[in-house]
Amino acid sequence: MIVELKSNAKINLGLNIVGKAENGYHLLDMVMVPISLADNLSIDFKEIKGNLKIETNMKDVPVGKDNIISKVYKEFYRETGLEKQMIEVYLKKNIPSQAGLGGGSSNGAFFFNALNKYYGNPINFQRAVEITKEVGADIPFFLLNKPSRVEGIGENLGVIENNIKDKIILIKPDFGVSTVVAYKNYAKLEDKKDADIDKIIEGMKSGNLDDLENYLENHLEQGLLLEDKNIIEFRKKLEKLGKNQDMKFHMSGSGSCYYTFVGKDNIDQIYDEIKTTMEGCRVEICSFL
Numbered sequence: 001m002i003v004e005l006k007s008n009a010k011i012n013l014g015l016n017i018v019g020k021a022e023n024g025y026h027l028l029d030m031v032m033v034p035i036s037l038a039d040n041l042s043i044d045f046k047e048i049k050g051n052l053k054i055e056t057n058m059k060d061v062p063v064g065k066d067n068i069i070s071k072v073y074k075e076f077y078r079e080t081g082l083e084k085q086m087i088e089v090y091l092k093k094n095i096p097s098q099a100g101l102g103g104g105s106s107n108g109a110f111f112f113n114a115l116n117k118y119y120g121n122p123i124n125f126q127r128a129v130e131i132t133k134e135v136g137a138d139i140p141f142f143l144l145n146k147p148s149r150v151e152g153i154g155e156n157l158g159v160i161e162n163n164i165k166d167k168i169i170l171i172k173p174d175f176g177v178s179t180v181v182a183y184k185n186y187a188k189l190e191d192k193k194d195a196d197i198d199k200i201i202e203g204m205k206s207g208n209l210d211d212l213e214n215y216l217e218n219h220l221e222q223g224l225l226l227e228d229k230n231i232i233e234f235r236k237k238l239e240k241l242g243k244n245q246d247m248k249f250h251m252s253g254s255g256s257c258y259y260t261f262v263g264k265d266n267i268d269q270i271y272d273e274i275k276t277t278m279e280g281c282r283v284e285i286c287s288f289l
């Protein structure tokens, strides 16, 4: 039996670090929203005893035990005690890695839900969050895959209403950011600018971007701007472009991808402007799901 899925990405609208857990992970208060940019995940359940086989179009994505899908496969069979089945996965990547767009975590979550569903959902949602959050902190968000206020290390989800109709233009530079480094950099930050998560949620509900855009802050970006030369340079280029075009740019998650909101009527002009100015970047128009 073959299941074909679109494993979508996310962007963060505001990200505050509010503490540290005993296991060294940071406690967060942030908003995450699913977007239309997606990988294609094809899962072929062979219905015989065996193991997992992953193929992908991207050479820098591991296909063995380091792939997040393999980790989820292992966790699922450990938790259920079921006999491992031969499953062949073809992962057509479209979401860039180390971008802050949740690509790997999304793949893990969509694979988990498909595997769980195949066996008649032996693992309930809360338990699924529990066993996947250490595999990837963003997996719980993608298990639900709805606009959410996300707290804890990423496991406490509160669904929120999103009425923003604007499109999103993603600008991904040709370098990545390691999430571990982004969190380490945060520790060096003295005076932080906090996102106002309540105001962001109000603005998403009202659907009025002006109500929320000034409250979008990202502690991880602020930490990276202390010393990550790539991000510092990139941010400067975006600020120059932003001044000319009256646009605001925001970093998603731990970066390196930034995004800006754009109304439908001038999207082509803005897209062309960004595409020509920001050479070497991947520029994608997408929408909230």
Ligand SMILES: C[C@](O)(CO)[C@H](O)COP(=O)(O)OP(=O)(O)OC[C@H]1O[C@@H](n2ccc(N)nc2=O)[C@H](O)[C@@H]1O
Pocket: 012, 024, 025, 026, 027, 028, 032, 100, 105, 133, 134, 135, 136, 137, 138, 139, 152, 153, 154, 179, 180, 183, 253, 254
């Ligand atoms: C930045 C976010 O993407 C927000 O959306 C997530 O917090 C990070 O999610 P992620 O990239 O899936 O991160 P993981 O691969 O689970 O963890 C990578 C590393 O980031 C650090 N990490 C991650 C999540 C978290 N709440 N606190 C952390 O300190 C830990 O050192 C962890 O070993």
Ligand SMILES: Nc1ncnc2c1ncn2[C@@H]1O[C@H](COP(=O)(O)OP(=O)(O)OP(=O)(O)O)[C@@H](O)[C@H]1O
Pocket: 060, 061, 062, 066, 067, 068, 069, 091, 096, 097, 098, 099, 100, 101, 102, 103, 104, 105, 106, 107, 108, 136, 138, 179, 253, 254, 255
């Ligand atoms: N299914 C997968 N897709 C992409 N990368 C994967 C996958 N499995 C493991 N990886 C490895 O994990 C690293 C992080 O992948 P990615 O950045 O897409 O995941 P993420 O942590 O969920 O997203 P991000 O931190 O960018 O928001 C990649 O550089 C890659 O080496």
